[in-house]
Amino acid sequence: MNSIMHYECRKSEIYPRTKNIKRIFVPDDKVCWHVQWHEYHPSDFTSPHILGQNWADPDLSVADFKPQWNVIDTNIDRVSECGTYDIVDGRPRNPVGRTGLRGRGALGRWGPNKAADPIVTRWKVIDGKRVINENSKKPILQFVAIERRDCAEWAIPGGMVDPGEQISSTLKREFMEEALNIADEIEDKREILEAKIEEFFSSGVEVFRGYVDDPRNTDNAWIETMAVHFHDEENKSMGLLPLTAGDDARNVRWMDISRHMKLYANHSEFIKTVAANIGAHW
Numbered sequence: 001m002n003s004i005m006h007y008e009c010r011k012s013e014i015y016p017r018t019k020n021i022k023r024i025f026v027p028d029d030k031v032c033w034h035v036q037w038h039e040y041h042p043s044d045f046t047s048p049h050i051l052g053q054n055w056a057d058p059d060l061s062v063a064d065f066k067p068q069w070n071v072i073d074t075n076i077d078r079v080s081e082c083g084t085y086d087i088v089d090g091r092p093r094n095p096v097g098r099t100g101l102r103g104r105g106a107l108g109r110w111g112p113n114k115a116a117d118p119i120v121t122r123w124k125v126i127d128g129k130r131v132i133n134e135n136s137k138k139p140i141l142q143f144v145a146i147e148r149r150d151c152a153e154w155a156i157p158g159g160m161v162d163p164g165e166q167i168s169s170t171l172k173r174e175f176m177e178e179a180l181n182i183a184d185e186i187e188d189k190r191e192i193l194e195a196k197i198e199e200f201f202s203s204g205v206e207v208f209r210g211y212v213d214d215p216r217n218t219d220n221a222w223i224e225t226m227a228v229h230f231h232d233e234e235n236k237s238m239g240l241l242p243l244t245a246g247d248d249a250r251n252v253r254w255m256d257i258s259r260h261m262k263l264y265a266n267h268s269e270f271i272k273t274v275a276a277n278i279g280a281h282w
């Protein structure tokens with residue numbers, strides 16, 4: 001029995017980034033596949049914008065597309081952190097349960113879609129002193145948050161792992177694209193930034209690995225991530241870099257960490273772990 005639950009994919013009737021693709025409402029007690037629900041016949045939707053993309057799987061009807069499930073399939077990681085997932089009617093089945101929609105939705109891969117989330121933190125400092133929260137008496141930590149262009153929600157600047165890419169590279173690449181807008185920098189400055197990131201990202205602490213409660217998840221495709229924490233204790237490296245939003249981010253900033261943050265998907269759970277690990281205010 002799987003103890004993970006998903007909520008975000010059941011909150012809204014309309015599928016993200018569509019006008020009229022509707023999910024069936026799935027109550028909590030019907031999420032689990034083992035609970036019988038004979039009337040469950042959700043729509044089947046795969047966004048046209050992913051068809052034919054080289055970063056996405058072909059349709060399962062394509063004759064020479066023969067994915068190997070639950071293994072590293074050539075250079076695509078189709079292994080789930082949730083354990084072995086079932087293949088039903090030729091399609092991977094979401095290991096957490098029903099989502100109210102079949103197909104891949106807006107996700108590129110059938111089954112697990114692997115992402116990486118870099119959590120970059122520094123202490124909040126004013127006039128050279130760490131700011132302490134008066135209730136918890138703990139210092140306030142800040143992390144680099146981006147405002148996602150697709151839904152205007154604040155999030156960790158994560159992204160999808162490219163085929164064959166090391167997760168350590170995805171973490172750096174996504175951070176540089178979304179929080180530093182490295183693509184728009186002139187070559188000299190880009191090289192300096194890359195060197196700084198290389199050094200700063202050389203020591204990270206994994207805080208989460210597994211299923212993301214992402215609103216795009218469907219019955220046949222879902223996001224799994226590895227979230228890694230990188231901390232600038234003395235506010236001397238990353239803490240000083242000017243942030244510039246780029247790529248899928250329309251804004252970027254240092255955000256004070258607390259239980260009141262409203263973040264995309266279940267990103268606040270990852271940040272909560274970071275705060276607990278480091279003894280920061282939550």
Ligand code: RP5
Binds near residue numbers: 158160
């Ligand atoms: C979330 O979506 C992951 O945790 C990651 O932050 C992000 C990856 O998707 P894109 O930002 O590439 O759309 O589920």
